[in-house]
Amino acid sequence: MKYLLYRESDGLVVSISDIIPTITEGYRVATSDQFKPGDEFTYTIYVNGIDENGNVTSSAMIRQRGLIQEQINQLQVENNQLKQDILILMDALATVYEEILNMQGGTV
Structure with missing residues (x-):
């Protein structure tokens, strides 16, 4: 049931x-x-x-296969873009972290 x-x-x-x-x-x-x-x-x-x-x-x-498939495809595109954005942010964060350590006289 x-x-x-x-x-x-x-x-x-x-x-x-x-x-x-x-x-x-x-x-x-x-x-x-x-x-x-x-x-x-x-x-x-x-x-x-x-x-x-x-x-x-x-x-x-x-x-409603066509509609659902279109929505799935759009979500996959959005998901891939978000993954790329996360990688860019992680790289930027690592750069900022390195700069802070260098300003404090530390090393990475």
Whole structure:
């Protein structure tokens, strides 16, 4: 049994988990065996109906592979840029540290 956290206003599933999620205002939880964690990243999923026990009785899925792949690619570009920025900052920090030691008459 999986727990689907969905937006109450339109039924959009925002997360799927193996444990009962924390429910915030404007959201509800339904249960289903049709989905697995991670499906919410591959598909846009809507809960259209639930029974009296909170089980999903009707849902819709739309594959969103193109959008997700584009977002993954953008995150990889950003991640690589951040790694480069960190290396530049570490180099600058080492230079400043060396200058401080030299001003104090120390050695590196």
